[in-house]
Amino acid sequence: MLFGAGILLLLLLTGIFFTLLIGSIPAIKASGIKFLSGTSWNPVTGVYGAVPFVIGTLLTSFLALFISLPFSFSISLFLGEYFKKGALAEFLNYATDILASIPSVIYGFWGLLFLVPIVRKFELSFHILPYGVGIFTASLILAVMIIPYTSYLAKEVILLVPQDIKEAAYSLGATRSEVIRKVIVPYSRSGIFAGILLSLGRALGETMAVTMVIGNSNLIPGSIFSPGNTMASVIANEFTEATNDVHLSALIELGLLLFIITGIINFIGNIIIKKLSIKG
Amino acid sequence: MKRLFSILVLLASVLMSLTANAANTELLGAGATFPYPLYSKMFHIYYKESGIKVNYQAIGSGGGIRQIRNKTVDFGASDAFLSDKEMKAFKNPVVHIPIVAGAVVITYNLTGNFSLKLTPEIISNVFLGKITKWNDPQIKDANPSVKLPDMHITVVHRSDGSGTTFIFSDYLGKISKAWKMKVGTGKSLDWPIGLGAKGNPGVAGLIKQIPGSIGYVELIYALKNNMPIASIKNKSGNFIVPGIKSVSEAANVKLPDDLRISLTNTIAKYGYPISGFTYILVYKNLKNGGLSYKKAKEVVKLLWWMTHKGQKYAVPLHYAPLSEKALKKSEKIINALRFDGKNLQ
Numbered sequence: 021m022l023f024g025a026g027i028l029l030l031l032l033l034t035g036i037f038f039t040l041l042i043g044s045i046p047a048i049k050a051s052g053i054k055f056l057s058g059t060s061w062n063p064v065t066g067v068y069g070a071v072p073f074v075i076g077t078l079l080t081s082f083l084a085l086f087i088s089l090p091f092s093f094s095i096s097l098f099l100g101e102y103f104k105k106g107a108l109a110e111f112l113n114y115a116t117d118i119l120a121s122i123p124s125v126i127y128g129f130w131g132l133l134f135l136v137p138i139v140r141k142f143e144l145s146f147h148i149l150p151y152g153v154g155i156f157t158a159s160l161i162l163a164v165m166i167i168p169y170t171s172y173l174a175k176e177v178i179l180l181v182p183q184d185i186k187e188a189a190y191s192l193g194a195t196r197s198e199v200i201r202k203v204i205v206p207y208s209r210s211g212i213f214a215g216i217l218l219s220l221g222r223a224l225g226e227t228m229a230v231t232m233v234i235g236n237s238n239l240i241p242g243s244i245f246s247p248g249n250t251m252a253s254v255i256a257n258e259f260t261e262a263t264n265d266v267h268l269s270a271l272i273e274l275g276l277l278l279f280i281i282t283g284i285i286n287f288i289g290n291i292i293i294k295k296l297s298i299k300g
Numbered sequence: 301m302k303r304l305f306s307i308l309v310l311l312a313s314v315l316m317s318l319t320a321n322a323a324n325t326e327l328l329g330a331g332a333t334f335p336y337p338l339y340s341k342m343f344h345i346y347y348k349e350s351g352i353k354v355n356y357q358a359i360g361s362g363g364g365i366r367q368i369r370n371k372t373v374d375f376g377a378s379d380a381f382l383s384d385k386e387m388k389a390f391k392n393p394v395v396h397i398p399i400v401a402g403a404v405v406i407t408y409n410l411t412g413n414f415s416l417k418l419t420p421e422i423i424s425n426v427f428l429g430k431i432t433k434w435n436d437p438q439i440k441d442a443n444p445s446v447k448l449p450d451m452h453i454t455v456v457h458r459s460d461g462s463g464t465t466f467i468f469s470d471y472l473g474k475i476s477k478a479w480k481m482k483v484g485t486g487k488s489l490d491w492p493i494g495l496g497a498k499g500n501p502g503v504a505g506l507i508k509q510i511p512g513s514i515g516y517v518e519l520i521y522a523l524k525n526n527m528p529i530a531s532i533k534n535k536s537g538n539f540i541v542p543g544i545k546s547v548s549e550a551a552n553v554k555l556p557d558d559l560r561i562s563l564t565n566t567i568a569k570y571g572y573p574i575s576g577f578t579y580i581l582v583y584k585n586l587k588n589g590g591l592s593y594k595k596a597k598e599v600v601k602l603l604w605w606m607t608h609k610g611q612k613y614a615v616p617l618h619y620a621p622l623s624e625k626a627l628k629k630s631e632k633i634i635n636a637l638r639f640d641g642k643n644l645q
Contacts, residue, residue, distance in 0.1 A: 153495055232497075236498075238490055247496075261460065
């Protein structure tokens with residue numbers, strides 16, 4: 021039964037891969053390698069280059085991860101080490117759970133109506149062209165969206181750190197911050213990293229919320245305040261009205277590329293997790 | 301044995317008549333989202349009047365065209381007419397029947413909420429990124445009575461593929477050579493500047509938020525939301541405020557027999573220059589679309605109703621009804637629909 025479920029999952033995964041691959045054949049024939057090196061995406065002339073979107077996707081996702089890490093790490097320490105029980109802990113647990121279950125379109129609206137004006141004021145005071153929307157705003161939204169994933173997983177592994185190891189450290193005269201730095205973090209770092217990886221996967225594929233605040237410009241972003249676009253967002257934007265077969269196929273190829281990039285990142289991530297985990 | 305056979309035949313005929321009945325009472329269409337509010341109203345009334353149910357899926361023009369090509373629907377709907385190249389992708393000829401016209405209007409965010417006058421040169425230069433300030437001499441010249449601010453112009457366009465973008469870029473391609481060369485006409489474009497937003501609400505939302513921004517939305521959307529609308533200088537040199545009348549008027553010109561025409565920049569004296577038809581697509585020989593004779597007859601009846609009696613539901617929903625000239629040509633196209641040579645009227 022379990023074995024069957026495993027096989028089914030594997031079949032699904034290869035099935036998705038081949039569906040995308042077959043769907044992309046017309047675009048691969050038309051654009052070839054230029055799809056991966058081209059910087060212009062022009063459905064009118066039939067030139068499809070994915071570079072601006074790959075940059076946009078990676079930039080927003082990693083920036084979001086960078087922004088979210090201090091927050092998610094503090095939350096996980098707070099709930100996993102300092103306040104494991106009590107009303108405050110319960111409330112915080114509850115709040116992060118809710119954060120994880122809000123639909124992304126709601127995040128998008130919140131970003132558009134609340135975050136964008138704030139970012140614009142910030143940009144005005146720094147004499148940047150005050151769009152309000154752009155890579156930075158999208159990363160902020162993504163950061164909020166992925167905090168619960170990292171913090172939940174990190175909290176669980178921090179809770180798993182054996183009490184006797186911690187007590188041993190305390191008995192040697194270690195302070196609380198020393199225990200965190202020298203015992204808890206090393207012991208749980210592979211689990212924390214797994215949480216980070218999960219969040220990154222979520223950030224890479226997020227579509228709706230990003231589309232609403234990223235500015236949807238097909239140019240390569242000049243700075244983190246420029247408008248940009250992500251692979252998932254382009255697919256969502258152009259798929260319904262793509263009448264041209266090559267255009268449609270190029271969008272599917274974009275999906276294939278996202279699939280492969282996510283796969284590579286997960287592969288590298290798993291190697292790092294193995295390296296990080298304490299042996300023996 | 302003989303008895304068993306006759307029972308089987310009876311059963312088969314009952315089953316066949318059942319499926320035939322089910323197919324008769326429901327017509328299936330798919331396509332454009334732009335006319336969806338009107339179509340759902342029309343089909344609701346049509347069901348009450350004739351008992352024929354029309355199931356319309358607003359999946360986007362692209363999907364509508366694909367589905368009629370794959371013969372999975374009885375009719376398709378599209379905001380943009382098929383190009384010659386797209387027509388060739390069909391094994392059998394299809395025809396376009398315009399139902400109503402819509403317009404694309406230019407809206408903006410400037411304090412004071414005055415009505416701006418724009419010439420074709422200004423529009424193309426703004427959307428190409430050549431005019432970047434609101435107090436540019438070109439805009440000043442066209443609006444002498446308005447005090448324009450020294451403010452950066454932020455262009456907002458659609459990020460999703462859309463018939464609105466098609467009509468707008470078709471207009472720009474006609475009035476500006478530079479646009480035709482650099483950007484071109486399509487539902488999704490490689491925009492030289494600006495921010496993209498999803499759907500009319502997205503564009504409107506971004507414009508409301510960014511002072512000094514300019515963008516384009518559907519007329520219906522702008523009217524419903526009381527947005528400032530620019531009047532535009534048409535081919536005859538008149539500044540036209542977009543509205544149902546000026547849009548219908550734009551189509552009151554000499555039209556080609558197949559009605560595959562863009563209504564942008566027409567010579568109509570009081571016509572608004574950025575408008576276009578929204579079409580229903582059917583196979584010229586309806587049998588090619590996989591329809592039964594009965595169903596084909598129902599499709600023709602429906603099309604006739606939509607272009608005649610159904611037209612009165614357009615204005616309350618801010619769509620422009622067919623102009624006299626457009627209606628005459630549509631009638632000809634509907635009358636020429638056949639089922640393997642058989643008349644369908």
